[in-house]
Structure formats: C-alpha cells, structure tokens
Amino acid sequence: MEPLITLVAVTGLLLLAGEFGAVRFQRSDALRGGLAAVFLLTGGAHFVGMRQELVAMVPPALPAPELLVTLTGTAELACALGLLWSRTARVSAAVLSALLVVMFPANVHASGGDVPWWDRLGPRTAVQCVFLAATVSVLVCHGRAAAGSAGTAPSDSPLGSHRS
Structure with a gap:
C-alpha cells in the first residue's frame, strides 16, 4: 500500500508546487516525479528492509530467486532515475511497464495464504493496474511531447520540459 500512497502523495505535492509556482514544469512531469519516488522506494526494498519477503514472492518455478530480485x-532503481531525465524518461517508462507485467506472477504467488486484505489478489491487481496506467501514460505523453518539440533540443534538466 505504501507505493500507492507514495505515487498519489508525491504526484499531488508536485502538482500543488507547480500551481503555486514553486517549481516550473508541465503537469505530466509531476507524474514522472511520483513514479520515480515509487520505484526508488520499491527498488530500494529489493536490497534493504524487505529483501527476504521479495525473494519469497518469486514463484517456485523460476530459477535463482535472489538473482531475480537483485536484477x-x-x-x-535505474529506471526511477531515468524518469527524472527528459532524454531517458520514455525508455524508462517502457522498461517499467514491461517489468510490471513480467513481475505480476510474483504478485499472484504472494497473494495466497493468510495475508491482509490489501495483499490479496484483487487489491494487488488493482494497484498494479494503477502503476501500469501511470507508466504507460508517461510513455505516451512523453512521446507526444517529444514529437511536438521535434527540431528543438530536449531539456537536460530534471523533470525536463520547463515552461518559459
């Protein structure tokens, strides 16, 4: 549940900061920032704090669970950072979209047994769909922005595409 709260909170705070002029970026950049926060959180959990739980989520049919969790x-983590840079945001969103689909069997495996309601398959699937919709939105919106600005140099600044 923490990743979903992180996505909503960070995206909302960035949108609010943009409305009050604290940061200058387009609205789609707030979603990239929210997703970056989510995947820094979840990627970090692969190494600190929840590693053993994540290894246990790997379906038994897959080899080398520790290696899969590390990869x-x-x-x-790499894609979370890539979302923050305009030039790599689209490919990072594409890779994260693929990861969400490929890692879904681990969510199915983890949803069995005596788990809290939020860890059951229905809620896990709904949250996974929210993350997938967000990564695909970044992929599509950032692709349109790049196509619309063809002929201009892409921004190198964090969360790119600043308004003037």
Whole structure:
C-alpha cells in the first residue's frame, strides 16, 4: 500500500508546487516525479528492509530467486532515475511497464495464504493496474511531447520540459 500512497502523495505535492509556482514544469512531469519516488522506494526494498519477503514472492518455478530480485531491483532503481531525465524518461517508462507485467506472477504467488486484505489478489491487481496506467501514460505523453518539440533540443534538466 505504501507505493500507492507514495505515487498519489508525491504526484499531488508536485502538482500543488507547480500551481503555486514553486517549481516550473508541465503537469505530466509531476507524474514522472511520483513514479520515480515509487520505484526508488520499491527498488530500494529489493536490497534493504524487505529483501527476504521479495525473494519469497518469486514463484517456485523460476530459477535463482535472489538473482531475480537483485536484477529487478536494479532495473527499478535505474529506471526511477531515468524518469527524472527528459532524454531517458520514455525508455524508462517502457522498461517499467514491461517489468510490471513480467513481475505480476510474483504478485499472484504472494497473494495466497493468510495475508491482509490489501495483499490479496484483487487489491494487488488493482494497484498494479494503477502503476501500469501511470507508466504507460508517461510513455505516451512523453512521446507526444517529444514529437511536438521535434527540431528543438530536449531539456537536460530534471523533470525536463520547463515552461518559459
């Protein structure tokens, strides 16, 4: 549940900061910031705090659960940082979208047994769909922004595409 709260809170705070002029960026950049916060949180959990729980989530049919958790955690951290840079945001969103789909069997595996309601398959699936919708939105919106600004140099600043 913490990742969903993180997505909503960070995206909302960035939108609010933008409305009050504290930061200058387009609204779609707030979602990139929220997603970056989520995947820094979840990617970090692959190494600190929840590693053993995540290893246990790997379906038994898959080999080398520790290695899979390390690889997916590294990918999440790298893509979280990639979301913050305009030039890599689109590819990072695409990789994260693929990861969400590929890692879904781990959510199915973890939803069995005696778990709290938020860890059951229905809520896990709903939250996964929210994250997938957010990553696909960044992929699509950032693709349109890049196509709309063809001929201009992409921004190198964090969360890119500043208003003038």
